[in-house]
Amino acid sequence: xxYAFYPGCVSRGGCPELYPSAVKVAEKLGIELDELxxxxxxxxxxxxxxxxxxxxxxxxxxxxxxGLPIMTICSTCTGVMAxxxxxxxxxxxxxxxxxxxxxxxxxxxxxGTTEVKHLxxxxxxxxxxxxxxxxxxxxxxxxxxxxxYGCYLRRPPEAITPxxxxxxxxxxxxELISIxxxxxxxxxxxxxxxxxxxxxxxxxxxxxMVAKHTGESKEKGADFMVTPxxxxxxxxxxxxxxxxxxxxxxxxxxxxHLPQFVGLALGFDTNEMNLKRHIVSTTDVESKxxxxx
Amino acid sequence: MEITFKxxxxxxxKDGKPGRSNYTxxxxxxxxxxxxxxxxxxESDSTLSFRGCCGRGYCGECMMRVNGSARLACTxxxxxxxxxxxxxxxxxxxxxxxxxxxxxxxxxxxWNKIKEVKPWLEPESSPVNGENLASEAEMxxxxxVMSCFYCGMCDEGCTVxxxxxxxLGPAALTKAYRLAFDPRNKDSREQVxxxxxxxxxxxxxxxxxxxxxxxxGIEPTKRIVALRDRAFNxxxxxxxxxxxxxxxxxxxxxxxxxxxxxxxxESEGLTNVKGLMKLLPTAAKALARGKAPIPYMHSKRPDADxxxxxxxxxxxxxx
Numbered sequence: 202x203x204y205a206f207y208p209g210c211v212s213r214g215g216c217p218e219l220y221p222s223a224v225k226v227a228e229k230l231g232i233e234l235d236e237l238x239x240x241x242x243x244x245x246x247x248x249x250x251x252x253x254x255x256x257x258x259x260x261x262x263x264x265x266x267x268g269l270p271i272m273t274i275c276s277t278c279t280g281v282m283a284x285x286x287x288x289x290x291x292x293x294x295x296x297x298x299x300x301x302x303x304x305x306x307x308x309x310x311x312x313g314t315t316e317v318k319h320l321x322x323x324x325x326x327x328x329x330x331x332x333x334x335x336x337x338x339x340x341x342x343x344x345x346x347x348x349x350y351g352c353y354l355r356r357p358p359e360a361i362t363p364x365x366x367x368x369x370x371x372x373x374x375x376e377l378i379s380i381x382x383x384x385x386x387x388x389x390x391x392x393x394x395x396x397x398x399x400x401x402x403x404x405x406x407x408x409x410m411v412a413k414h415t416g417e418s419k420e421k422g423a424d425f426m427v428t429p430x431x432x433x434x435x436x437x438x439x440x441x442x443x444x445x446x447x448x449x450x451x452x453x454x455x456x457x458h459l460p461q462f463v464g465l466a467l468g469f470d471t472n473e474m475n476l477k478r479h480i481v482s483t484t485d486v487e488s489k490x491x492x493x494x
Numbered sequence: 495m496e497i498t499f500k501x502x503x504x505x506x507x508k509d510g511k512p513g514r515s516n517y518t519x520x521x522x523x524x525x526x527x528x529x530x531x532x533x534x535x536x537e538s539d540s541t542l543s544f545r546g547c548c549g550r551g552y553c554g555e556c557m558m559r560v561n562g563s564a565r566l567a568c569t570x571x572x573x574x575x576x577x578x579x580x581x582x583x584x585x586x587x588x589x590x591x592x593x594x595x596x597x598x599x600x601x602x603x604x605w606n607k608i609k610e611v612k613p614w615l616e617p618e619s620s621p622v623n624g625e626n627l628a629s630e631a632e633m634x635x636x637x638x639v640m641s642c643f644y645c646g647m648c649d650e651g652c653t654v655x656x657x658x659x660x661x662l663g664p665a666a667l668t669k670a671y672r673l674a675f676d677p678r679n680k681d682s683r684e685q686v687x688x689x690x691x692x693x694x695x696x697x698x699x700x701x702x703x704x705x706x707x708x709x710x711g712i713e714p715t716k717r718i719v720a721l722r723d724r725a726f727n728x729x730x731x732x733x734x735x736x737x738x739x740x741x742x743x744x745x746x747x748x749x750x751x752x753x754x755x756x757x758x759x760e761s762e763g764l765t766n767v768k769g770l771m772k773l774l775p776t777a778a779k780a781l782a783r784g785k786a787p788i789p790y791m792h793s794k795r796p797d798a799d800x801x802x803x804x805x806x807x808x809x810x811x812x813x
């Protein structure tokens with residue numbers, strides 16, 4: 202099982218704990234990663250479509266040359282690329298225009314065959330849950346976990362959940378929590394926005410969203426929240442103390458990346474999963490995990 | 495089938511305190527929630543207030559929350575909501591001022607916001623034979639947006655409105671799109687500038703909830719994204735957003751990927767001491783954990799020059 206790996210900027214920038222954790226987990230699972238190094242940023246919903254689509258088309262063409270589907274570890278990368286891919290696949294005239302105007306100079310052409318998948322989808326759709334279960338060395342019993350998807354991993358439907366069967370993508374994280382042996386601390390906003398996209402435009406609203414989601418999770422008794430999106434992580438973890446200051450309420454909820462969560466169940470220790478690199482202290486999680494092993 | 499409706503009640507002429515009334519009634523298998531409300535009002539409680547008009551999912555008047563989710567009462571089939579038991583809760587929309595029972599203040603919810611986006615066309619030319627003409631091709635996309643019947647479902651689904659009711663919301667912003675992209679509008683940039691103000695397009699988190707909620711498939715989020723793209727391509731007028739987007743674009747253009755440290759400081763503004771000071775506590779914590787990306791210490795991706803070429807060509811084409 203092999204993928205063209207698109208790690209995204211944040212997994213090596215603002216969340217440098219994510220990239221090595223994901224690589225270790227993939228290696229343990231036997232998922233081979235061929236990293237796409239000479240490709241650009243997806244645009245992250247910041248760059249307009251007319252600029253981002255050709256850059257993403259180039260990424261898809263590079264993966265197509267390798268004959269591999271793309272695997273990401275970021276909901277935003279997945280969402281932005283899936284939307285661009287949908288436009289390029291569904292509209293051959295548009296694809297031809299992008300190929301001709303932007304990729305032909307390099308001798309590249311995107312034929313429209315590349316799939317874009319997040320690690321979370323890969324686990325369920327390609328790897329297989331039974332196979333994952335067979336590798337669990339440390340069932341995370343006794344831990345209460347809230348899921349937080351990142352909106353780009355749930356919508357828009359035509360790009361993310363195009364069939365009735367794939368609508369199940371909306372509950373993969375919920376399912377994974379029980380598969381890894383943990384208990385669910387469900388929250389109403391698990392599929393909503395974390396607030397990160399408006400941090401520059403309206404910091405107050407952005408932090409209010411952080412407080413809302415993490416506060417609800419804490420009230421439900423969660424030990425931590427797990428997210429497949431490092432941008433959500435930047436806001437929910439990195440800006441949690443500012444959200445606390447804004448609302449005057451202590452929250453103190455650790456936020457784990459998806460690969461870290463999977464990695465702990467696969468038997469990695471908390472240092473190997475770089476938990477110490479988080480802004481919100483993960484000491485309580487670390488001691489609970491260490492008591493399990 | 496016998497169903498119990500647990501209906502939100504509030505009467506400003508009495509004590510104005512919210513409560514709930516239960517009504518148990520016999521309904522036909524194909525009854526809608528609006529059928530049930532009409533039956534309750536006609537047969538058991540004439541004081542119950544709710545809105546309803548066309549009865550066929552067209553006018554948007556009867557929007558309310560059915561078992562917690564926003565629905566048009568006239569298209570919500572009762573059996574679809576009784577799978578867990580013969581009880582249905584009915585409530586007004588979230589975060590809106592309730593006038594009485596299920597009747598809420600539409601002005602505060604949506605109409606006042608639509609007024610803010612200057613919802614009319616100002617054509618450049620004088621009408622030819624009394625008409626300002628636009629081609630069929632130009633109107634094709636807009637016709638979809640014009641099928642909006644202002645039910646407000648997109649605003650109800652919005653992620654931002656529950657934390658900030660002053661946000662213009664997807665319904666009003668979609669109206670702005672309809673005007674900004676109309677070929678007859680003499681100054682579409684003006685329309686974009688209006689919604690670039692605080693509480694407008696830049697406050698949208700583009701989570702696509704609105705698209706999922708819209709019963710007409712108008713895709714309000716995609717309309718907001720199109721307004722943002724147009725603002726980006728013609729020069730963003732919102733200062734903080736302009737700084738953020740310019741920094742983002744220039745780091746991708748120069749290196750192929752994002753320099754996050756640079757983005758953080760340039761988004762605040764290099765001369766904005768107060769803004770930069772605000773970053774310090776988090777930056778210090780991040781540094782202590784070995785994770786703060788140092789601004790401008792950023793390597794180029796292999797093929798960065800090729801990505802830059804695509805970027806510049808795309809920019810040029812838009813101009």
